[in-house]
Amino acid sequence: QVQLVESGGGLVQFGGSLRLSCVVSASTLNHYGIAWFRQAPGKEREGVACISGSGASTAFAGSVKGRFAISRDTAKITVYLQMNRLNVDDQGVYYCAAEYLGGCRRHLPETDFGSWGQGIQVTVSS
Numbered sequence: 001q002v003q004l005v006e007s008g009g010g011l012v013q014f015g016g017s018l019r020l021s022c023v024v025s026a027s028t029l030n031h032y033g034i035a036w037f038r039q040a041p042g043k044e045r046e047g048v049a050c051i052s053g054s055g056a057s058t059a060f061a062g063s064v065k066g067r068f069a070i071s072r073d074t075a076k077i078t079v080y081l082q083m084n085r086l087n088v089d090d091q092g093v094y095y096c097a098a099e100y101l102g103g104c105r106r107h108l109p110e111t112d113f114g115s116w117g118q119g120i121q122v123t124v125s126s
Contacts, residue, residue: 001115002026004096009120012086018122020081022096029053029072033102034079035113036070038122040092047108048094049081059106063089086124093119 003025012018026032035050049060049070058070069082083090097113105112 002032002098002100004098004115004117006094006096006117006120009094009122011123011125014087014124014126016086016124017082017084018086020083020094020096020120020122022079022081022117024077024079024096024098026077026098029055029074029077029079031101033099033104033112034070034072035097035104035108036079036081037095037097037108037110038090038092039095039119040089043092045095045110047110050104050108051079052104053102057104059104059108061108083122086122088124088126091122091124094122095119 005023008020031053036048039045051070067085072079096117098115099113
């Protein structure tokens with residue numbers, strides 16, 4: 001397992017943008033499938049986006065497709081989640097997750113990932 005540290009959350013206005021970062025305690029991002037999940041109060045945790053170990057494949061939840069982007073900087077061992085046109089349905093605690101030799105499956109199953117960050121709060125003001 002690896003350690004994951006999220007940053008970049010906070011309060012943003014409706015329609016605004018935020019970029020979340022996830023630093024991975026590994027020597028390389030290669031072979032690590034990385035995903036972002038989120039959990040709103042009273043709701044189950046849901047997958048938001050993922051990127052495969054090669055970086056070649058990505059997947060997004062339907063609710064964020066076209067607004068969110070996932071990318072990575074292999075030199076910084078960091079994965080980013082760029083969130084645009086935020087609305088109140090996007091707020092919650094965002095978690096970064098990783099799995100060695102994990103992929104990036106379209107339906108973003110939580111059980112695919114064994115290492116998790118502590119989470120970071122994203123709040124959208126209306």
